[in-house]
Amino acid sequence: MMPDLGRYAGPVLAAYGFSLVMLIALVWASARRARRVARELALVEQGRDG
């Protein structure tokens, strides 16, 4: 299944590994912050209304 990357396996896998980690971290961090801020706003609105 794994293609034969020959003598360039190191650079190719490093490029894919780094990029995927960066993209996943970005999506995860954005989603986490979105949830945290939504919760924070709900609390502020609740305090204001109640």
Next chain:
Amino acid sequence: MSIWEYANPRKFLATTEPFLPWVFGAAGLCLGVGLIWGFFFTPDDYRQGSTVKIIYLHVPAAMMAINAWIMMLVASLIWLIRRHHVSALAARAAAPVGIVMTLIALFTGAVWGQPMWGTWWAWDPRLTSFLILFLFYLGYVALWEAIADPDTAADLTSVLCMVGSVFAVLSRYAVNFWNQGLHQGASLSLDREENVSDVYWQPLVICMTGFGLLFLALVLQRTGTEIRLRRAQALRARTERAQA
């Protein structure tokens, strides 16, 4: 109906949020198909060997790094001219995404360059302008964080964005301006002689679409987060004033 209606934060959230899962899903699908196709099912290049597979990450990331800055420029101009807060927040929301795209482009370029050029880095016009663009991204985010008043921060970061646009344009066209350096011209071209070979072209276009959709999804999501954060800060300040 006018496009400026979407500058209303509530309207922006109500319009964009239902689409977010679909845009994220389409981005994931395109990236999955494009990267798997490119990595597993395309042949090695006769000169570059398997390093040609880095093209599916390097080219879309570099494209989005530049396009993100152009999007920030347009949003900044809208802020400066029409004072729509959503546009300033959209520019702010795009910057971290642009930073990640620039980092991916720089890293994948370095690991591709080492076996092909014999060096990780060269002070080539395109590489240098790209590095400066990365520094502008960092400066842009730092400036937003450094200024307490959001409108002043939006004004100053908009000016910084306009200055940095010179390097965003240079990153793309430096190879054409200065016919020197190690970096080759555009990978995608209408000129068949210059365009990347057909066998690499299709997965590359899918990956580019995937990166574009991911950028769109992240910017919409992060703009929504900035809008909510701004509202929470405003409500808190109002409550504090009422209690004082």
